[in-house]
Every structure is written in structure tokens, then in C-alpha cells.
Amino acid sequence: MNLLRKLLFPFAILYGTIISIRNFLFDAGVLKSYSFDLPVIVVGNLSVGGTGKTPQIEYLIRLLSDKYKIATLSRGYKRQSAGFVLAQAGTNAKILGDEPFQFFQKFPSIQVAVDADRKNGIEQLLSLPEKPEVILLDDAFQHRKVKAGLYILLTSYGDLYSDDFMLPTGNLRESRSGAKRADVIIVTKCPFNLSLDEQKKINKTLKVTPNQELYFTFIAYEEFIYGEKRKINVNEIQVAAKVLVAGIAKPEPFFAYLQDTNDVCLSFPDHHNFTDKDILEIKNVAQNNIIITTEKDYVRLKGSLPGEQLFYLPIQSSFVSGSENFDKTILDYVGKSTTNNKLY
Incomplete structure (x- = not known):
């Protein structure tokens, strides 16, 4: 916990009190x-x-x-x-x-x-x-x-x-x-x-x-990454040069699963709306290498990055x-x- 969060402790108590009162009113049927x-x-x-x-x-x-x-x-x-x-x-x-x-x-x-x-x-x-x-x-x-x-x-x-x-x-x-x-x-x-x-x-x-x-x-994680027109087995790209892009809350497991020594990882805030500047940065870093992102990010990046380079890795809850x-x-x-x- 960083210092600023500690200093905001009184606000956490106030916020908790307000939410508790709200929940009580719902539980009591007032709300x-x-x-x-x-x-x-x-x-x-x-x-x-x-x-x-x-x-x-x-x-x-x-x-x-x-x-x-x-x-x-x-x-x-x-x-x-x-x-x-x-x-x-x-x-x-x-x-x-x-x-x-x-x-x-x-x-x-x-x-x-x-x-x-x-x-x-x-x-x-x-x-x-x-x-x-x-x-x-x-x-x-x-x-x-x-x-x-x-x-x-x-x-x-x-x-x-x-x-x-x-x-x-x-x-x-x-x-x-x-x-x-x-x-x-x-x-x-x-x-x-x-x-x-x-x-x-x-x-x-x-x-x-x-x-x-x-x-x-x-x-x-699924066995394949998926692009616009093809899919590739993860084993085939494990050691290939690539750029990993994630705009999710905790991207570390995603990076760890795919990353090889020389890969570049680009992390953005959760639910990030990629700007023209972000897209340019990704293109400059990737050059001709493949770009792999999360499924959630893919729906926002598709159409902004070259289709032959952009892929996503699906996940499931097991x-x-x-x-x-x-x-x-x-x-x-x-x-x-x-x-x-x-x-x-």
C-alpha cells in the first residue's frame, strides 16, 4: 500500500460507512x-x-x-x-x-x-x-x-x-x-x-x-493464436520475435505465457482506448513482427493494425x-x- 493510499484512509472509512448504510437500506426494504x-x-x-x-x-x-x-x-x-x-x-x-x-x-x-x-x-x-x-x-x-x-x-x-x-x-x-x-x-x-x-x-x-x-x-490458454485470416499454434510462435500488447488490469500472466527473451511487452491501462499515438508506437516497435494481444484488446485494435500481423490469444475459465x-x-x-x- 503506497503512502497516498494510507493518507486517504479517513476517506475509505467514510466511503465504507456510506456503502454500508446503502446496503442496510436495501436489506431492510427501505430502498x-x-x-x-x-x-x-x-x-x-x-x-x-x-x-x-x-x-x-x-x-x-x-x-x-x-x-x-x-x-x-x-x-x-x-x-x-x-x-x-x-x-x-x-x-x-x-x-x-x-x-x-x-x-x-x-x-x-x-x-x-x-x-x-x-x-x-x-x-x-x-x-x-x-x-x-x-x-x-x-x-x-x-x-x-x-x-x-x-x-x-x-x-x-x-x-x-x-x-x-x-x-x-x-x-x-x-x-x-x-x-x-x-x-x-x-x-x-x-x-x-x-x-x-x-x-x-x-x-x-x-x-x-x-x-x-x-x-x-x-x-x-488455447493452443492457437487467431488472426483475421489464419491461426497459428502457440508452440510455433513461442520463440519467434513478437510484440505482446495488453490493456487489461493484470497482464503479467498473459505476458509470461507467451514471452521469449527478446520479445517486447507493451502494457496499457485496463479497458484502454488506443489512440493514434498508441497505434503508431505499436507499429514502430513491431516493424514486421507479429503482434499478439488479449481477446478483449483485439476487438479495439482490429482495423487499426495490419491484419496479417495482429493476433489474439483466447482464454477460458477452467x-x-x-x-x-x-x-x-x-x-x-x-x-x-x-x-x-x-x-x-
Whole structure:
């Protein structure tokens, strides 16, 4: 923790107090939460950025989209639009935001929408001729105006919410006690061989309650990088000269997975909107070498860098163990909700 963050400690106490009062008012029913007659699943976190919400949402899409009509609803961070927007032909990352646009490109069978007001966003989705049967709310754990049916809380291995503090001294959006609202807690970005002893230790550290399920996931990288017209096996480019570009919260694992001795790594802020100056810098550094970026950055860089040079490396969320139990929890919740409730 740097000196400035320590000096801002009184503001963290004030901010924490305000958020706690807000949560109390929602819990007491003074501030109203709205429920909807279809399965609504929230994926979120207590801290700002970097817990792996996007691959977790994609995991749920893959699990559910063959059986149900799925819609994702995000805020659309840093998008150049306002209000409710439903992705359609001609929509781009500037209109939707990078992560929703990534969903739109990868999963053409689902509906992708953005709205900072999640209640309004759900109402707009349910007013469409093709109504969704399941809505996945991305990064909405603190959006108490909507009462979801299932809450999935993510926290990063090595950066657990139990070891953090409120903004601006720490990175928490709300106090650790907010974790009690979660039905499922997932520790993300773990070592793939995380031991049972360490899993038990983390369970105790997080103070997981008997009515909560705890899982551990790791980031699995695909075997290929993908460009506009071709794909290349990662093994083939491991020792090739290349430039690695990332505008994500914690790019170190991405760099470490691909980097060779003479490679150049260019790091930008999370959700960075690449300027003409940035593009020129990347071109000058890369020359004729390939450029590899994250999937999230690719949707913003595509068209600005030469298509024959630009590639991205997809990732997926994989469970250390217990994926069958997790899938069952999700499928049971969605199945019972769609059977017992009359959809709008």
C-alpha cells in the first residue's frame, strides 16, 4: 500500500460507512429491489477490476446457450453511447464496450445488451419480441436495485477480498461482509494444481458459510493464436520475435505465457482506448513482427493494425475441481426457475 493510499484512509472509512448504510437500506426494504420472473444470474466481485468476470460469463454462456435463450447485460464500461443498447449488425466496441462486443462476436446466438441501469436493461430485454429465458448480469454485484436469483462472487487468488480494504485505501467497492450475499464464491486465477490443503486454508480465510459453495478456477490458454485470416499454434510462435500488447488490469500472466527473451511487452491501462499515438508506437516497435494481444484488446485494435500481423490469444475459465457440481448448481437453478415461473 503506497503512502497516498494510507493518507486517504479517513476517506475509505467514510466511503465504507456510506456503502454500508446503502446496503442496510436495501436489506431492510427501505430502498426497493426488483425481482423478475425469469432466471437472473449475477457475476461480480467486491473489488475493482481484474478478477476474471469475462471468462466466467463465457463459461455460463457455453453451459446454458444450447438449452435456453440467453442474454447478457453489462454496463458497457467506457462505451461511447448512453442508455440501453442491444447489439446488432453494425454495432462495434465503441458503442458496446470491449467485453460486451466480445460476447457479441463470439456467441452470435445470444442477445447482448448494455445499460448502466440494470433494472431498465432487463425491462427492455423483456419487451423484445424475442424474449430471453435467462439473463446474465455482468459486474452487477453492487447493483442492488435488481434482486437476482443467483449471485456468483469472484475473487482473485493472491488478492483475496479478505485481505483487502475499502477504496481509496484498498480496492474494495464495499465491505467484505458483502460476500454474505453470494450463493457461489469462485477463487479465480489459481495455480492449476492448487492443493487441497491450500483450498481448505482459503475456505477458512474467506469465512465461507455452510449455505455457500466455494470453487477454484484457473486461466486456461488455447493452443492457437487467431488472426483475421489464419491461426497459428502457440508452440510455433513461442520463440519467434513478437510484440505482446495488453490493456487489461493484470497482464503479467498473459505476458509470461507467451514471452521469449527478446520479445517486447507493451502494457496499457485496463479497458484502454488506443489512440493514434498508441497505434503508431505499436507499429514502430513491431516493424514486421507479429503482434499478439488479449481477446478483449483485439476487438479495439482490429482495423487499426495490419491484419496479417495482429493476433489474439483466447482464454477460458477452467475449474481446478468440482466443475460438475458447479454446472449442476447452475442448471438446477435455471431449470427450476424456467419451469416454475411464467416468463414475461
